[in-house]
Amino acid sequence: MNDTPEKNGLAARLLAGQPAALARAISIIEGEGEAVTRLLKSIQPNLGRAVVVGFTGPPGAGKSTLVNAFIAEMRGRGKTVAVAAVDPSSPITGGAVLGDRIRMAEHTMDSGVYIRSLASRGHLGGLSASAARVADLMDAAGYDVVVLETVGAGQSEVEMAEMADVRIVISAPGLGDDVQAIKAGILEIADILVVNKDDLPLANRTVRQLQSMLALRAPSDWKVPVLSTNAVERTGLPELADAIESKAALRTIKGARAALSSRTRRLLAQTAAKHVEDLILRDQNPTAEAIITALQQADIDLRTATSKILKHMHESLPDE
Amino acid sequence: MTEVLNMPARVLVTKIGLDGHDRGSRIIAAYLRDAGMEVIYTNPWQKIDAVVALAMEEDVDVIGISSLATDHLLVPKLMKALAEAELGHVRVVVGGIVPDEDEADLLAAGVSEVFHPGAMREEIVSSVEGFAAEATNARPQD
Numbered sequence: 451m452n453d454t455p456e457k458n459g460l461a462a463r464l465l466a467g468q469p470a471a472l473a474r475a476i477s478i479i480e481g482e483g484e485a486v487t488r489l490l491k492s493i494q495p496n497l498g499r500a501v502v503v504g505f506t507g508p509p510g511a512g513k514s515t516l517v518n519a520f521i522a523e524m525r526g527r528g529k530t531v532a533v534a535a536v537d538p539s540s541p542i543t544g545g546a547v548l549g550d551r552i553r554m555a556e557h558t559m560d561s562g563v564y565i566r567s568l569a570s571r572g573h574l575g576g577l578s579a580s581a582a583r584v585a586d587l588m589d590a591a592g593y594d595v596v597v598l599e600t601v602g603a604g605q606s607e608v609e610m611a612e613m614a615d616v617r618i619v620i621s622a623p624g625l626g627d628d629v630q631a632i633k634a635g636i637l638e639i640a641d642i643l644v645v646n647k648d649d650l651p652l653a654n655r656t657v658r659q660l661q662s663m664l665a666l667r668a669p670s671d672w673k674v675p676v677l678s679t680n681a682v683e684r685t686g687l688p689e690l691a692d693a694i695e696s697k698a699a700l701r702t703i704k705g706a707r708a709a710l711s712s713r714t715r716r717l718l719a720q721t722a723a724k725h726v727e728d729l730i731l732r733d734q735n736p737t738a739e740a741i742i743t744a745l746q747q748a749d750i751d752l753r754t755a756t757s758k759i760l761k762h763m764h765e766s767l768p769d770e
Numbered sequence: 771m772t773e774v775l776n777m778p779a780r781v782l783v784t785k786i787g788l789d790g791h792d793r794g795s796r797i798i799a800a801y802l803r804d805a806g807m808e809v810i811y812t813n814p815w816q817k818i819d820a821v822v823a824l825a826m827e828e829d830v831d832v833i834g835i836s837s838l839a840t841d842h843l844l845v846p847k848l849m850k851a852l853a854e855a856e857l858g859h860v861r862v863v864v865g866g867i868v869p870d871e872d873e874a875d876l877l878a879a880g881v882s883e884v885f886h887p888g889a890m891r892e893e894i895v896s897s898v899e900g901f902a903a904e905a906t907n908a909r910p911q912d
């Protein structure tokens with residue numbers, strides 16, 4: 451197999467920045483198989499140029515609206531922008547209505563902006579299983595800024611942390627337990643905290659709550675700012691873009707490599723876990739049945755059963 | 771490793787022209803979602819260029835246009851624009867209020883099927899699924 455992209459092949463057109471090729475490549479990358487590997491191989495030399503910015507926060511906080519305003523701000527600064535916006539798939543039918551880009555409609559005809567709607571397809575963690583690869587494709591296609599919008603996130607979606615150079619956690623006043631909704635893990639990953647909808651009452655209170663939570667944290671090189679925005683009226687956007695650019699300027703090759711390596715590890719772990727799950731759920735083999743029965747009748751504990759089933763699977767796994 | 775991939779069909783559900791009747795398009799978006807498809811839904815009043823750009827960026831298999839106030843007459847223009855953008859493999863269906871004589875014109879312009887008020891969920895879903903499969907096969911090879 452030849453690794454140099456064929457002259458008019460998909461990878462070459464992608465690297466030349468053709469949006470239709472990027473669109474096609476994203477669909478391919480969401481699948482599996484040899485075409486994916488080939489595509490990823492051919493973009494390797496062109497990675498690491500874009501700044502990847504993640505936007506996460508509870509449902510309805512205004513992520514998509516803020517991304518829309520952010521695109522406009524960055525276009526004003528002469529940057530091209532690609533967006534991957536993830537919405538949840540139905541756990542029952544697998545279907546999805548992908549609505550994030552409705553808020554970004556004004557950029558549809560701008561050739562310096564590419565927007566792609568992704569469905570989470572059962573992946574937990576706020577993004578889709580292929581989101582990191584989609585970001586890589588956008589990077590390789592030459593966009594200056596790559597934005598990842600997660601699904602409306604709860605408290606544990608820290609996956610974005612390993613994918614983004616700059617992590618933005620958005621909150622809004624009046625979402626009930628506003629600060630509560632973003633406390634635990636998700637607050638810890640933030641490089642920038644945004645209180646959106648600052649036109650609403652109690653926005654100042656939310657800002658103060660976040661600031662006091664931050665004050666409790668160990669000091670570090672980067673001081674996490676708490677910014678206020680109104681994504682509809684587009685106030686606070688220059689400050690947000692400045693903060694993002696400052697944080698991005700601190701990127702190091704070493705940091706980027708470490709993040710890439712941990713995200714590759716996570717991808718492998720998640721894929722392996724899914725594989726194991728499918729195998730166990732499908733396994734009709736007597737050994738598996740015996741382990742399940744033993745567990746069910748409390749003859750062995752869960753931990754032992756886990757070791758046994760993994761060992762059994764290992765033995766029955768075909769070599770690839 | 772060869773695994774049969776069952777990628778969900780991707781469908782753009784949208785409206786062109788000045789018609790704001792969006793009940794039908796919302797219902798269709800829900801039907802297709804509940805049948806396991808990935809639906810990119812937009813507000814009404816899209817320009818032809820925007821529909822082409824959306825179909826390209828989202829790499830959809832099928833475009834569904836809902837038209838209740840004569841905007842189906844713009845669909846032949848859309849078909850032409852899609853072909854020019856090398857999106858000839860994308861299948862287009864139209865639903866809403868379309869007189870019989872216009873339906874023949876739409877089909878002649880390359881529209882795959884026209885649905886009328888009262889069209890049933892099952893027929894819509896199975897047609898769109900079929901057209902998505904056709905689009906996949908008709909894609910230019912990379």
Ligand code: B12
Nearest residue numbers: 789790791792793794834836838839865866886887888889
């Ligand atoms: C409800 C309605 C309204 C509501 C719209 C609410 C909304 N947000 O959608 C309101 C009151 C706002 C309204 C306003 C107007 N309306 Co009106 N309205 C209707 C009415 C009574 C029902 C439409 C409807 O919602 N049906 C229910 C949905 C579910 O059915 P459907 O859209 O047909 O969808 C089904 C199929 O057609 C198909 N389908 C539809 N789209 C698609 C898409 C795809 C991809 C697929 C696969 C299938 C598919 O599947 C669906 C399920 O079976 C129709 C009359 C009628 N019986 O159709 C008039 C009608 C559409 N309205 C009409 C008019 C003239 C108007 C106004 C201009 C009136 C005025 N003078 O102010 C305004 C214009 C509004 C605008 N901005 O465009 C005319 C249009 C005449 C024409 N075609 O030339 C109609 C036909 C009434 C008439 N007989 O004169 N209207």
Ligand SMILES: Nc1nc2c(ncn2[C@@H]2O[C@H](COP(=O)(O)OP(=O)(O)OP(=O)(O)O)[C@@H](O)[C@H]2O)c(=O)[nH]1
Nearest residue numbers: 508509510511512513514515602646647680681682
């Ligand atoms: N008052 C006010 N409303 C806003 C602001 N930003 C967004 N909104 C509104 O909040 C609602 C939700 O906005 P979205 O941008 O869709 O929120 P989201 O976080 O992307 O939502 P999900 O993707 O569904 O999780 C919309 O009605 C917006 O118009 C703001 O600054 N002020």
Ligand SMILES: [Mg+2]
Nearest residue numbers: 513514515550
């Ligand atoms: Mg959103």
